[in-house]
Amino acid sequence: xxxxxxxxxxxxxxxxxxxxxxxxxxxxxxxxxxxxxxxxxxxxxxxxxxxxxxxxxxxxxxxxxxxxxxxxxxxxxxxxxxxxxxxxxxxxxxxxxxxxxxxxxxxxxxxxxxxxxxxxxxxxxxxxxxxxxxxxxxxxxxxxxxxxxxxxxxxxxxxxxxxxxxxxxxxxxxxxxxxxxxxxxxxxxxxxxxxxxxxxxxxxxxxxxxxxxxxxxxxxxxxxxxxxxxxxxxxxxxxxxxxxxxxxxxxxxxxxxxxxxxxxxxxxxxxxxxxxxxxxxxxxxxxxxxxxxxxxxxxxxxxxxxxxxxxxxxxxxxxxxxx
Amino acid sequence: xxxxxxxxxxxxxxxxxxxxxxxxxxxxxxxxxxxxxxxxxxxxxxxxxxxxxxxxxxxxxxxxxxxxxxxxxxxxxxxxxxxxxxxxxxxxxxxxxxxxxxxxxxxxxxxxxxxxxxxxxxxxxxxxxxxxxxxxxxxxxxxxxxxxxxxxxxxxxxxxxxxxxxxxxxxxxxxxxxxxxxxxxxxxxxxxxxxxxxxxxxxxxxxxxxxxxxxxxxxxxxxxxxxxxxxxxxxxxxxxxxxxxxxxxxxxxxxxxxxxxxxxxxxxxxxxxxxxxxxxxxxxxxxxxxxxxxxxxxxxxxxxxxxxxxxxxxxxxxxxxxx
Numbered sequence: 001x002x003x004x005x006x007x008x009x010x011x012x013x014x015x016x017x018x019x020x021x022x023x024x025x026x027x028x029x030x031x032x033x034x035x036x037x038x039x040x041x042x043x044x045x046x047x048x049x050x051x052x053x054x055x056x057x058x059x060x061x062x063x064x065x066x067x068x069x070x071x072x073x074x075x076x077x078x079x080x081x082x083x084x085x086x087x088x089x090x091x092x093x094x095x096x097x098x099x100x101x102x103x104x105x106x107x108x109x110x111x112x113x114x115x116x117x118x119x120x121x122x123x124x125x126x127x128x129x130x131x132x133x134x135x136x137x138x139x140x141x142x143x144x145x146x147x148x149x150x151x152x153x154x155x156x157x158x159x160x161x162x163x164x165x166x167x168x169x170x171x172x173x174x175x176x177x178x179x180x181x182x183x184x185x186x187x188x189x190x191x192x193x194x195x196x197x198x199x200x201x202x203x204x205x206x207x208x209x210x211x212x213x214x215x216x217x218x219x220x221x222x223x224x225x226x227x228x229x230x231x232x233x234x235x236x237x238x239x240x241x242x243x244x245x246x247x248x249x250x251x252x253x254x255x256x257x258x259x260x261x262x263x264x265x266x267x268x269x270x271x272x273x274x275x276x277x278x279x280x281x282x283x284x285x286x287x288x289x290x291x292x293x294x295x296x297x298x299x300x301x302x303x304x305x306x307x308x309x310x311x312x313x314x315x316x317x318x319x320x321x322x323x
Numbered sequence: 324x325x326x327x328x329x330x331x332x333x334x335x336x337x338x339x340x341x342x343x344x345x346x347x348x349x350x351x352x353x354x355x356x357x358x359x360x361x362x363x364x365x366x367x368x369x370x371x372x373x374x375x376x377x378x379x380x381x382x383x384x385x386x387x388x389x390x391x392x393x394x395x396x397x398x399x400x401x402x403x404x405x406x407x408x409x410x411x412x413x414x415x416x417x418x419x420x421x422x423x424x425x426x427x428x429x430x431x432x433x434x435x436x437x438x439x440x441x442x443x444x445x446x447x448x449x450x451x452x453x454x455x456x457x458x459x460x461x462x463x464x465x466x467x468x469x470x471x472x473x474x475x476x477x478x479x480x481x482x483x484x485x486x487x488x489x490x491x492x493x494x495x496x497x498x499x500x501x502x503x504x505x506x507x508x509x510x511x512x513x514x515x516x517x518x519x520x521x522x523x524x525x526x527x528x529x530x531x532x533x534x535x536x537x538x539x540x541x542x543x544x545x546x547x548x549x550x551x552x553x554x555x556x557x558x559x560x561x562x563x564x565x566x567x568x569x570x571x572x573x574x575x576x577x578x579x580x581x582x583x584x585x586x587x588x589x590x591x592x593x594x595x596x597x598x599x600x601x602x603x604x605x606x607x608x609x610x611x612x613x614x615x616x617x618x619x620x621x622x623x624x625x626x627x628x629x630x631x632x633x634x635x636x637x638x639x640x641x642x643x644x645x646x
Contacts, residue, residue, distance in 0.1 A: 021351050026371035028344050031438065045371045048349035052597060115354065274375060274599040274630040307597040 004246040005152060006190040011159035017064040018160060022049050022056045027168060032272040038292045040299040042172065043273065044161060046306065053306035055085035058157030058183065062146055063089040065153065072096060076146035077134035079127050079233050080109025081306050086146060087118035100134040102126050106232060106310045126227065128237050149181030149243045158184040162191025165301060171196050173298040176284030178305055179203035179212055179254060180234030182243040189250030203254040204283040206262060209235040213254040215244050230317060231262055233280035233306055261286035267318050278309040327569040328475060329513040334482035340387040341483060345372050345379045350491060355595040361615045363622040365495065366596065367484060369629065376629035378408035381480030381506065385469055386412040388476065395419060399469035400457035402450050402556050403432025404629050409469060410441035423457040425449050429555060429633045449550065451560050472504030472566045481507040485514025488624060494519050496621040499607030501628055502526035502535055502577060503557030505566040512573030526577040527606040529585060532558040536577040538567050553640060554585055556603035556629055584609035590641050601632040
């Protein structure tokens with residue numbers, strides 16, 4: 001395998017920096033999903049923790065290292081979950097945390113960031129504008145900027161999910177990973193390629209936010225002018241070149257799914273698995289729904305990566321019809 | 324401490340017989356609940372596994388032992404969750420599993436028992452009639468009868484939750500445990516009294532199914548003629564004397580809660596913790612809601628013990644109002 005920026009030994013080392021409350025998350029086969037999906041499905045559940053997403057695996061690594069060098073402040077741009085995770089991890093280590101987010105981010109994510117005592121700054125634009133503003137704050141204040149997916153700690157933290165996936169027997173035939181900036185896909189992908197190369201690594205992105213998938217397919221950075229998806233957690237427009245380079249070496253496929261499939265995936269996870277999830281966490285199920293033949297008879301694992309969702313929006317999407 | 328039927332060494336041994344998919348479940352503080360409840364609350368989540376309840380901890384122990392002696396069949400009465408767990412554990416060990424349940428049990432529980440290839444027999448009455456029928460089957464067929472709470476393995480399996488609770492720091496001030504037959508309360512209670520005697524062990528039962536709580540208070544078996552609660556998982560009428568004797572030594576308190584509090588607890592777990600749970604799993608939250616002063620400023624853990632709930636009923640109870 002060609003070299004990526006990632007390294008298995010560093011991912012193993014990252015694991016030791018993470019609060020155990022975020023590690024060894026449930027991984028279980030969910031048979032009740034299987035008649036709908038036509039394949040064996042295992043859930044890796046990253047929502048039963050204090051910040052309800054996988055993002056704290058990365059922020060634990062970053063803030064541990066910052067505490068070691070006696071840093072006092074840190075800033076990030078966030079679609080919501082990274083900010084909440086950084087706020088949680090930073091609070092426990094005495095760091096002043098600033099989060100920059102779009103004012104259009106789900107209110108529940110913004111409220112939970114505030115509740116964790118972080119300073120929250122809102123920008124009028126989308127996540128890409130928040131990124132620019134976070135860069136400016138970091139420069140002005142001379143503090144550490146956390147850049148999701150670009151900063152190796154974010155990928156390495158997510159990569160610890162991969163360590164847990166390969167620790168179980170039997171191995172899966174494929175792992176379906178929500179694709180946004182690429183931290184989760186490259187982190188987990190690195191571990192799978194190193195430890196279980198027979199497992200297919202499939203990234204899933206909404207058709208309404210396809211920049212990274214298009215970039216992967218064309219093997220060059222492709223940006224978009226806008227996004228249009230309910231999966232707010234993965235709605236980036238400007239892939240990071242270094243992350244794309246890694247993804248080109250680690251992903252076996254990248255697929256795009258319809259909004260209606262994301263909603264159908266959320267509904268299935270509610271009705272069959274009793275799980276309330278945010279749209280990004282249903283991308284893997286959506287991908288199976290759109291291509292049952294591809295997965296028929298195989299054993300697929302998917303990462304349920306977050307459950308920070310506005311109740312009103314959730315109800316609008318998933319509705320009462322299924323009840 | 325006076326001797327109960329239970330023993331810490333046996334609970335530790337039980338742990339080694341349980342499939343790891345049921346062990347080391349998430350235990351995390353849920354700050355989003357705290358403004359509503361006025362105390363620190365940690366969730367012990369027993370629903371992210373193949374049978375969506377804690378009951379497999381016990382059935383794993385029983386079926387392991389049965390497989391060792393080359394048994395081929397087993398029968399139990401169940402409100403739904405034990406049957407599903409026994410079906411799962413028995414299938415993996417080549418046992419023919421018969422489950423006797425009330426035909427009024429939630430359809431989703433009955434469907435999931437059938438889906439796990441168990442033989443399901445329905446009785447016209449409630450759980451107590453199912454118990455009688457299961458006894459008759461066991462006698463007629465000469466096979467092992469699993470009696471929830473009476474059989475030590477069911478208590479010891481549940482007791483492994485206690486081992487996980489006392490392994491964390493800091494200790495909790497109180498643990499709130501749903502009370503039905505008593506397996507979970509006595510199993511966890513045994514471990515807490517042995518390893519963390521300063522932790523208050525509080526059992527919670529619905530006012531509509533108060534037999535064991537009344538028995539605990541009067542220190543003698545009190546039966547009821549009927550039950551009236553949505554918490555189907557704990558709706559027994561005839562406490563088992565030996566289990567009551569243990570509970571008298573292990574529980575610090577037993578409280579009864581209103582149906583409206585159970586619903587409010589389910590709604591809070593949905594809105595604040597993104598958790599869909601069955602009514603029995605919300606009893607602990609209900610107890611806090613009914614007595615905020617008692618828990619104010621303390622750190623309470625509660626076992627979210629099951630999430631097998633009919634979607635239609637759930638929607639009717641929790642409704643759309645909160646969304």
